[in-house]
Amino acid sequence: MDIKTLPRLMLLVLALGCSGSHSLWAQNSYNKQVEAQMEVAIGQMNSGNYEDANLTFRQILKLEVVLPDDLSYLFAETLYMVRQYHNSKNFLDKYLRLAGPNGRYYAQAMDLKHFLDDEYEAILVCKLCDNRGYRLISCDLCHGTGVITSECYFCRGVGVNLCEVCKGDGITTSLSTFGEIQYHTCPNCQGKGQVPCKVCHGEKVTRETCPDCHGTGLNAGNEICDHEERGSSRAIEQQSSRTIEQ
Numbered sequence: 156m157d158i159k160t161l162p163r164l165m166l167l168v169l170a171l172g173c174s175g176s177h178s179l180w181a182q183n184s185y186n187k188q189v190e191a192q193m194e195v196a197i198g199q200m201n202s203g204n205y206e207d208a209n210l211t212f213r214q215i216l217k218l219e220v221v222l223p224d225d226l227s228y229l230f231a232e233t234l235y236m237v238r239q240y241h242n243s244k245n246f247l248d249k250y251l252r253l254a255g256p257n258g259r260y261y262a263q264a265m266d267l268k269h270f271l272d273d274e275y276e277a278i279l280v281c282k283l284c285d286n287r288g289y290r291l292i293s294c295d296l297c298h299g300t301g302v303i304t305s306e307c308y309f310c311r312g313v314g315v316n317l318c319e320v321c322k323g324d325g326i327t328t329s330l331s332t333f334g335e336i337q338y339h340t341c342p343n344c345q346g347k348g349q350v351p352c353k354v355c356h357g358e359k360v361t362r363e364t365c366p367d368c369h370g371t372g373l374n375a376g377n378e379i380c381d382h383e384e385r386g387s388s389r390a391i392e393q394q395s396s397r398t399i400e401q
């Protein structure tokens with residue numbers, strides 16, 4: 156964790172932790188395994204170990220049983236703490252939808268929503284990440300160019316096609332009124348026997364917008380963006396200029 160994010164996290168701890176530590180609900184009885192795992196996750200959250208809580212919650216989700224509403228909030232808070240803002244927002248929205256204003260974590264959920272809104276504002280302004288907050292990296296498929304270049308299928312990369320009018324001879328013939336054969340320079344290829352390829356226009360290659368990055372040259376990686384420029388990556392400069400163009 157870098158120092159810049161620390162005050163924000165501390166603020167959240169203050170805001171969310173004001174009602175004391177998280178504790179396990181008592182009123183409902185859920186799957187025993189879920190209860191046991193939730194207790195583990197809450198313990199990890201209370202000791203500030205959000206990375207492990209994240210893993211525990213993911214194991215609970217894998218059980219594929221009916222889960223308590225509270226889990227959605229607790230997982231959302233955990234995801235915020237490990238800076239997975241997009242996932243956090245999904246679980247927070249789910250909690251608010253399921254539990255509503257009477258939910259046990261409603262106040263904390265509203266606080267978390269404000270914190271997430273701030274994060275999303277930063278994500279929207281940032282040119283270095285996608286709209287989920289994942290750092291953009293150069294596209295592997297097009298090597299950051301946004302374009303896939305391949306050998307022209309029509310001329311097989313030669314750039315020219317045989318002239319269809321003279322069949323490559325460069326000469327056309329006609330009969331005079333006296334029945335004599337007259338020779339002419341082919342008007343279609345000017346006597347060359349070849350014409351520029353009608354698909355690639357002589358470029359020998361065809362270009363398509365990269366299907367992976369949709370022509371931006373960038374894809375989201377696995378890293379959560381800190382919205383800080385580092386070094387002078389060409390990909391980043393390209394993205395900045397493209398975003399301004401859009």
Ligand SMILES: [Zn+2]
Binds near residue numbers: 318319323324345
């Ligand atoms: Zn010709």
Ligand SMILES: [Zn+2]
Binds near residue numbers: 307308352353360
């Ligand atoms: Zn061609």
Ligand SMILES: [Zn+2]
Binds near residue numbers: 296367370371372
């Ligand atoms: Zn690409």
Ligand SMILES: [Zn+2]
Binds near residue numbers: 382
């Ligand atoms: Zn960013």
